[in-house]
Amino acid sequence: MRMRRTAQWIALALVVVGALFVATRGDGGPRSIDERVREIASGLRCVDCQSQSVASSSTTSARAFRADIRRRVEAGQSDGRIRRAFVDTYGEFILLRPSGSGLGLIVWGLPVLVLVLGAGGLILALRRWRREPRLIATDADEQLVADERGTGR
Amino acid sequence: MKHPLRWSAVGVGVVVVLFLSVLSTQVGSEPTYSGGPIVDRNAPAFDLPVLDGNGVHVALRSLAGKSVIVNFWNSWCIPCQEETPALKEFWNRHAKDPDFALVGIVRDDTTSEVRAYVKKHDVGYTVALDPKGEAALAYATTGQPETYAISPAGVVTGKQLSRVSVDNLEALLGSARAG
Incomplete structure (x- = not known):
């Protein structure tokens, strides 16, 4: 019984991990230079427009950004290195998506914490409910129900 | 529990x-943005065509050993227009100083508009074009006007991300000379 339950949990974990892997993997295959430029540009703030990314703006500065990203991609730099180069020049301001530190850590971390706390509480509650014995009706209980239904024994 | x-x-x-x-x-x-962390770093290099220079370029490396003020501007931005008299006065004060250079780099404007503006306002200092926005990108500009001071050793010693007065420019030049 215990082995079977463990196997069920392992199977569930495998399904979850597999689903996460498929969801985060994208469509697979190597990305083209254009795709990489677009992806990096979409995460950078257009510096002279409001709340737009470098990818979606047509200002001179956005075009300069895209040209610089393309030059770096063609030079063989990784996506992370290119983003770091812009952060080094402009500071964290340039990132549209929060990074994994400072305020970004809170923005990314708190939802995960909520999920962990919720799941933890649920698991504890389920285990607790499972340990509690099922109530068995006594003869007196049976009699009470029978009396109410008019089928007294 | x-x-x-x-x-x-x-x-x-x-x-x-x-x-x-x-x-x-x-x-x-x-x-809010207060500029990239450029101060106290080596000034980004630039090599830009001079307005109506017949192919002549101005490059930062050619200004090594001088205190340099770089002003990003264009003809349609109101604060740029408002600071033009201060830049001209500042230039007239120091134009004969062989250890000084003032370069106006055009950010996001057409050559014809810039040419007309320079002629109308009798701008005497070097005006360089940055059609691809490469210098503006390297200096982490987010608009105009923006003004940077560069020491003779090529280090950025100060910046101002708004309209400058003559006093502001003198302070920036002082920081470049001290740097």
Whole structure:
């Protein structure tokens, strides 16, 4: 019984991990230079427009950004290195998506914490409910129900 | 733990309130920008065509050993127009100083508009074009006017991301000379 339950949990974990892997993997295959430029540009703030990314703006500065990203991609730099180069020049301001530190850590971390706390509480509650014995009706209980239904024994 | 679900709900509630508090201080406000961390770093190189220079370029490396003021501007920006008299006065004060250079780099404008503006306002210092925005990108500009001071050793010693006065320019030049 215990082995079977463990196997069920392992199977569930495998399904979850597999689903996460498929969801985060994208469509697979190597990305083209254009795709990489677009992806990096979409995460950078257009510096002279409001709340737009470098990818979606047509200002001179956005075009300069895209040209610089393309030059770096063609030079063989990784996506992370290119983003770091812009952060080094402009500071964290340039990132549209929060990074994994400072305020970004809170923005990314708190939802995960909520999920962990919720799941933890649920698991504890389920285990607790499972340990509690099922109530068995006594003869007196049976009699009470029978009396109410008019089928007294 | 006697009531795990209750404790879990309390925990989730606390975290959600914390999260919403953080978001409420951020949502709806564009992050303020005070310029990239360029001061005290080596000045980004540039090599740009001079307005009506018949192919002549101005490059930062050719200005090595001089105190350089770089002003990003264009003809249609109102603060740029407002600071033009200050830049001209400042230039007239120091034009004969062999250890000084003032370069106006055009940001986001057409050559014809810039040419007309320079002629109308009798701008005497070097005006360089940056059609691809490469210099503006290298200096982490987010608009115009923006003014940078560069020491004779090629280090950025100061910046101002708004309209400059003659006093501002003198202070920037002082920082370049001291740097």
